[in-house]
Amino acid sequence: MLNCQTFFGLLNSYGVKFFTGVPDSLLKDFCAYAQDHLRKEHHVIAANEGAAVALACGHYLATGQIPLVYMQNSGQGNAVNPLVSLADPDVYAIPLLLLIGWRGEPGKRDEPQHLKQGKITLSLLNTLEIPYQILPNADHDAEKCLKQILNTAETGRLPVALVVKKGTFKEYRPKKSQRCPLELSREQAIRLIAEQLEDDDIVVSTTGKISRELYEYREAIACDHSKDFLTVGSMGHASQIALGIALAKPARQVFCFDGDGAAIMHMGSMATIGWQKPDNFRHIIFNNGCHESVGGQPTAGLAISFPDIAKACGYRLAVTAQTAAEISERMPLLKAVPGPSLLEVKVRRGARADLGRPTTSPKQNKAAFMEFLAK
Numbered sequence: 001m002l003n004c005q006t007f008f009g010l011l012n013s014y015g016v017k018f019f020t021g022v023p024d025s026l027l028k029d030f031c032a033y034a035q036d037h038l039r040k041e042h043h044v045i046a047a048n049e050g051a052a053v054a055l056a057c058g059h060y061l062a063t064g065q066i067p068l069v070y071m072q073n074s075g076q077g078n079a080v081n082p083l084v085s086l087a088d089p090d091v092y093a094i095p096l097l098l099l100i101g102w103r104g105e106p107g108k109r110d111e112p113q114h115l116k117q118g119k120i121t122l123s124l125l126n127t128l129e130i131p132y133q134i135l136p137n138a139d140h141d142a143e144k145c146l147k148q149i150l151n152t153a154e155t156g157r158l159p160v161a162l163v164v165k166k167g168t169f170k171e172y173r174p175k176k177s178q179r180c181p182l183e184l185s186r187e188q189a190i191r192l193i194a195e196q197l198e199d200d201d202i203v204v205s206t207t208g209k210i211s212r213e214l215y216e217y218r219e220a221i222a223c224d225h226s227k228d229f230l231t232v233g234s235m236g237h238a239s240q241i242a243l244g245i246a247l248a249k250p251a252r253q254v255f256c257f258d259g260d261g262a263a264i265m266h267m268g269s270m271a272t273i274g275w276q277k278p279d280n281f282r283h284i285i286f287n288n289g290c291h292e293s294v295g296g297q298p299t300a301g302l303a304i305s306f307p308d309i310a311k312a313c314g315y316r317l318a319v320t321a322q323t324a325a326e327i328s329e330r331m332p333l334l335k336a337v338p339g340p341s342l343l344e345v346k347v348r349r350g351a352r353a354d355l356g357r358p359t360t361s362p363k364q365n366k367a368a369f370m371e372f373l374a375k
Contacts, residue, residue, distance in 0.1 A: 001137050001170040004033035010143050011068065014150050016097060018059045020044040020052045021070030022265075026101030026164055028295030029172040031070065035297060036175050045297055048236065048265045049075030053082040053159075057094050066153055070099040072294070073121045073163075074114065074233065083128060083159055093157035097150060098130070100163050108166065112362055113207070113233030125161055132161035137168045174296075183323045186286045186347040187213045187355075190257070192324055193284060193345070194218075196331045197255065202373065203228045204242035205257040207235050208293035209351050210286060214257060215358045226372040230358055230365055236265030239273060239283060246278040246339075249373060253280050253335065260287040260301030267309070273340050274314025281340040283310070288349045296349060310342040322346040 007030070011017075019038060023031045023045065034043045046052035049071045056067035071079065079098075087094040104110045104118020125132045131152050136142045145162070153160040184192075190213050197203070205211040211230040218225050229245075231238045242256035263270070263285050273281060289302035307318035317337045321327045327345065334341045358365070 002135075002139065002142055002168055003170050004029055004172045006139050007142060007169070008033060008037070010146055014146060015065050016068050016150070017065060018042055018056065018063075018067040019070065020046050020055045020059075020067065021099070022046055022049050022052060022072070022075055023291045023294045023297040024070065024072035024075075024101035024103070025294040026072070026103065026166055027070050027099065027169070028297070029169040030099070031295060031297050032174040033172045045291075045299065047267065047300075049078040050080075050082050053079050053087060053096065056096050057082065057086055057092070060094050060096070066095045066097055066150060068097045068099055070101075072101045073103055074117050074235070076100070076117075076121070076124055080128065083130070087159050088129075089156060089158045094159070095153035095157050096159040097153060098132075098159060098161040099135075100161055102163050102165050105165060111232065111357070121163065125163075130159050130161050131156070132163055135162040135164050135168055137165075182288075182346055182348045184327075184345070184347050185350065186210065186288060186292075187216070187351065188324070189286060189327065189345045189347050190214055191217050192327045193255075193257075193331060193343075196328075196335075197227075198253065200375070201227065201253045201255060202242075202245060202249070203255045203257060204238050204245065205230055206238040206259050206262045207231050207233055208259060208262075209355065210257050210259055212355055212357055213351070216356055219356075224368070225358075225360065225365065226368040228365075229369045230362075232358075232362055236262045236269070238262060239269045240266075242283075243269075243273055243276065243278065243281060245373070246281045247276065250278070250280055252373075253282060254278075255282045255284060258283060258285045259292075260285060260289060260306075261291045261299045263306065264299055264301065270310055270313045270315075274310070276340075277314060277316070278340060279338040282334055283315070283340060283342040284334075285342065285344045286347055287344055288347045290349055292349065292351065302346070306344040307342060310340075315340045315342050317341040318344075320344045320346065 104114030
């Protein structure tokens with residue numbers, strides 16, 4: 001397997017000194033090394049993959065140096081627009097190095113949301129006419145591969161990609177502590193909020209551990225899962241799924257269980273929610289300031305004010321809680337006022353080591369959920 005320090009040394013030796021992207025579980029060791037060893041002006045965790053491509057293009061325009069953009073393959077969709085309308089050789093001809101984690105690789109077991117993306121990862125790069133190589137996991141072979149792909153980027157003035165299989169990088173343990181002293185875990189906060197929901201309330205939960213913890217809560221109280229749409233993929237889009245439901249079901253209360261990284265990824269959605277002003281829309285953001293599900297890399301979540309952003313977007317109420325008492329106090333208010341309303345819950349980082357995953361398939365979840373909505 002590749003040593004992260006060695007790989008970063010190779011990148012620097014070939015002039016790659018600026019890094020941006022959205023963290024991925026297959027790249028978590030690479031991302032952790034970058035977070036520990038690069039100054040913030042040389043490493044930017046972007047809101048989404050398209051923004052990362054644009055940021056990298058800006059760096060190239062200012063320096064003439066090829067930057068690196070890292071992402072999970074699910075982020076290829078977010079990146080397509082700037083890749084083909086900005087960096088492409090038919091437009092501005094900007095060389096970039098993409099480092100793409102290959103979730104759902106054919107023949108490898110993975111979660112359902114990654115299977116289709118895994119099948120089309122390489123064909124999508126072919127369609128975009130982006131030259132690529134599979135990154136070898138041996139130092140000598142990786143150096144040869146890196147030299148070749150960067151030469152292709154430089155001579156062709158175009159984006160190129162290294163596709164990363166599971167287990168390519170050796171484990172790297174982060175040295176920087178990012179913990180903050182907050183009372184509640186996210187799982188505790190989810191339980192406290194779910195306990196205050198009515199039987200006919202609708203929940204749309206974002207991808208990652210929020211949906212997993214909500215599922216575990218329902219299991220623990222022997223409640224069926226039909227009330228919850230568990231958005232296992234589509235990071236950043238749970239609030240718009242919830243908005244679509246809220247507009248179609250105005251007599252029902254709709255709760256979006258969101259994460260800070262997901263909310264930031266497509267923050268423009270909050271403007272649409274505020275503009276539409278559905279009375280029955282309740283937005284709850286569990287904010288631990290990190291991308292928990294893919295390695296715990298930091299987000300801007302604890303450096304910004306979600307309530308102020310929501311109010312500026314037209315939400316009628318937006319408040320923060322970080323204790324059990326504050327949740328108990330603010331949930332009735334959140335539910336009583338006309339929406340859209342928002343509750344930001346600041347929570348500790350971390351999750352149970354034995355946290356399970358939904359045992360129902362996405363299609364089974366959809367069928368039960370639609371039946372619940374039809375009642």
